[in-house]
Amino acid sequence: MISRLVLQSLSKDKLSVFLFHKVPLQCDPLVPFDVDMARFEHLLDHMSSRLQVLPLEEAVARLHAGRLPRRAACITFDDGYPDWLSGVAPALLRRNLHATFFITSGQFDGVPLWHERILAAVRRLPGPLLDLGIPSLPAQSIASLDDRRRQVQRLEQELKYLTLTRREQILQQLEALAGVKSTDVPVMSEPQLRDLHSQGFGIGAHTALHPILDYCSAEEAEREIGGARERLQAIVGASVTGFAYPNGRPYADFSRLHVDAVKRAGYRYAVTTHWGVADAGTSPFQIPRFTPWAERDWHVTYQLLRNLMTEPLQVPEVAE
Numbered sequence: 001m002i003s004r005l006v007l008q009s010l011s012k013d014k015l016s017v018f019l020f021h022k023v024p025l026q027c028d029p030l031v032p033f034d035v036d037m038a039r040f041e042h043l044l045d046h047m048s049s050r051l052q053v054l055p056l057e058e059a060v061a062r063l064h065a066g067r068l069p070r071r072a073a074c075i076t077f078d079d080g081y082p083d084w085l086s087g088v089a090p091a092l093l094r095r096n097l098h099a100t101f102f103i104t105s106g107q108f109d110g111v112p113l114w115h116e117r118i119l120a121a122v123r124r125l126p127g128p129l130l131d132l133g134i135p136s137l138p139a140q141s142i143a144s145l146d147d148r149r150r151q152v153q154r155l156e157q158e159l160k161y162l163t164l165t166r167r168e169q170i171l172q173q174l175e176a177l178a179g180v181k182s183t184d185v186p187v188m189s190e191p192q193l194r195d196l197h198s199q200g201f202g203i204g205a206h207t208a209l210h211p212i213l214d215y216c217s218a219e220e221a222e223r224e225i226g227g228a229r230e231r232l233q234a235i236v237g238a239s240v241t242g243f244a245y246p247n248g249r250p251y252a253d254f255s256r257l258h259v260d261a262v263k264r265a266g267y268r269y270a271v272t273t274h275w276g277v278a279d280a281g282t283s284p285f286q287i288p289r290f291t292p293w294a295e296r297d298w299h300v301t302y303q304l305l306r307n308l309m310t311e312p313l314q315v316p317e318v319a320e
């Protein structure tokens with residue numbers, strides 16, 4: 001097939017890294033466009049028949065040593081969800097595929113992911129209006145399911161770019177209005193993390209509380225980056241060498257200061273969310289990633305090929 005030959009030729013010395021998040025068994029009515037398990041398993045079959053899936057840390061090392069096989073690819077997941085253990089992990093094991101999971105460590109200290117807290121609250125808010133009394137968030141309808149979906153999106157957009165303190169204030173206000181507690185939101189447990197690690201999967205850090213690093217003070221960013229590594233290492237009893245920048249867009253979400261902090265914290269590589277593929281000239285601390293989302297196989301292949309031709313964006317780093 002022509003697409004296989006093109007893939008073989010375009011992928012020389014290039015590393016494709018795929019990014020997924022929650023992968024629910026069935027999509028949440030409030031987030032209907034998530035990749036669900038059936039779609040994910042189909043994507044895995046499609047990708048694994050065309051690509052050579054490697055552990056991410058090994059692939060980054062081989063890329064920079066000039067020993068990367070053609071059609072090399074890695075699979076990654078961000079954030080940390082308890083149902084990974086019953087969903088994506090068995091699906092990967094059945095196909096003998098490696099993946100690396102980048103996890104927020106705050107959930108092991110009782111703080112669920114902020115966007116999971118929004119979902120849990122919006123589901124239970126009494127209608128017909130959501131009115132937090134905040135000028136930047138004027139009252140809007142939550143009368144229909146569509147309205148609630150829009151409010152989830154609006155709150156995620158608004159709360160993403162706030163300081164951790166301000167975000168926490170609004171989340172608590174929202175939870176009080178909905179009559180829910182943050183402790184009711186499912187989080188990963190320490191035994192689940194150890195389980196994932198003991199099955200041979202890679203464990204990487206994704207900060208403690210998932211802030212936008214550019215909106216953190218230097219001390220806060222340092223704590224989020226280094227603290228998450230220490231917390232995860234203490235749980236799994238092994239070295240954690242990879243880091244994923246929250247939200248992950250170079251310039252918009254992190255800067256060279258944070259790349260430096262990641263190096264100082266002892267990580268060996270880091271991943272962004274900018275599309276494209278890494279080559280030997282790409283910094284191991286800014287490996288791009290891409291989420292294939294198409295429904296049809298030919299379209300997924302087209303997305304893979306287009307991503308192979310995309311130059312990753314990188315912030316300049318201080319010379320070693």
Ligand SMILES: [Zn+2]
Pocket residue numbers: 078079206210246247
């Ligand atoms: Zn994330």
